[in-house]
Amino acid sequence: MTQSGLRGEGPAVDDTMSLTPRDGGAPGGGGRQGGGGDRGNGRGTGGRRPKRRVLRWSATVLAVVILGTAGAGYLYYQHLNDNIRKGERSSGDSKAQKTGPNAAGQTPVNILLIGSDSRNSDANIALGGSRDNRGNPPLGDVEMLIHLSADRKSAAVVSIPRDTRVDIPKCTDPKTGKAYPATNAIINESLARGGAGCTLATWQNLTGVYIDHWMTIDFSGVVQMADAIGGVDVCVKQNVWDRPLPGVPGGSGLKLKAGTTKVEGKQALQWLRTRHAFYSDLGRAKAQHLYLNSMIRTLKSQNVFTDTGRLMDLAEAATKSLQVSEEIGTVKKLYDLAMQLKTVPTNRITMTTMPNVEDPLNRDHVVPDGENAKKIWQMLRDDVPFDANGKPTDAKQESAAKPAASADPAAPAGQIGVTVQNGTGTATLGPVPHRAAAVAESLVQRGFIKASADASGSVSADQTVVRYPSAELKGDAEAVAKALGVPAGSVERSTDVSGVTVVVGADWRTGATYPKQAAPKAGDIPKNSDAVNGADNSQCMDVYAPYRW
Incomplete structure (x- = not known):
């Protein structure tokens, strides 16, 4: 947001500027033409002095108005900046690498949106109940990754259910x-173990997707934003009342009649928190996706980005409601980000939930659904659209450019030291015994006689990568990757290794050569990702029978 977009400045300047042609210029002409007319009529010097005084007076008034409104605008801009609460981007151990630029030099943007269940204020307790939990570290009950494509023509959203069992890395609370x-x-639980930066690190390790920014919002923030938007249409197939039932405590309090209803304020929060009436946390995620899609359609239809008054109301609510990672902690940066999101057509926005299955260790939890979840993460890393509504020419522009080959040639294979780590064990898969030794032996047979398995212990990696610590070893790492069949895009620089290191991931559990992966195509997302297109306004939530009325 720039000062020129602030309320009051435009009209004040326009009105003042109109004084000059009215008071100092000839009818139907500009001031300069009027001056020429005076001289042509022979009025002389005396006839010009009043005009000079008028012009001087007009210029003075104009200067005062401009300075005054600019000052007020600056103060308001600072007020909005002061509203914003900021935090450290990452507070946990994570090794995700940014996606390389596409053929046009553009890179995608990934934003993690976290809905906190914090009850550490009177407002949040009034809205969220559970007074006994006041003072407890907040939990991240809503977690969504927003992926904005490199060309800014498509966007994808992936939710992870709050009860998904994952590996949470070592984190340090920045406060x-x-x-x-x-x-x-x-x-x-990651939010309570180091704040939003720990949740970001957890997501990065799970997905391999580099996340640029995070945003968090609590109960009262949702209400403020919903009020600023002015209501969002949601739909249920049957009358719904999410209330406590015998043996099932809790409930959001949502009570609606069947059909479409515009919800705002507290009722919007109830919609977003409802899970019992929508069968489960998975149903709640879908309801949240329908709300977000409807909200986007609402904002676009209101032309909010060109309505200064509405934009200011939203800016006030957003800066008070959101906490953001520090690198986007100004009004201008948030506004610029919003304008990038604004360019995406609604039919190219896809809301999904991470494919998941029941946790074998706890039926009340879920875990990622193996290959289906991996496919989602790969599409995000490779910037492949979740929808198939783009033009054929877009597909070429969206494809990631091949990484530039190292200018430093590789050393002879027999001189390259290589460490191989076993990263085949994940939250859902046990490690393959002796996997590092097997891959190291295959390298030896290919002439890399200095390759050896890391005996210090196992790591965990969904994807196989080849890492190197400094630029002069990039060529060596590329030679090792080529020998094993590992894609060039999986060669990355890392300060966590001291030499060329192969991390054998869960995607390579058998064989001496990395298995070739079929590149995913636009729109080819797993069926159990529960996808909803942003332009689809026909979706209605089914209500679990005990919560109908």
């Missing part, structure tokens, strides 16, 4: 300095 050891737990 208290308290360090939390790595653990295996449900993903919503």
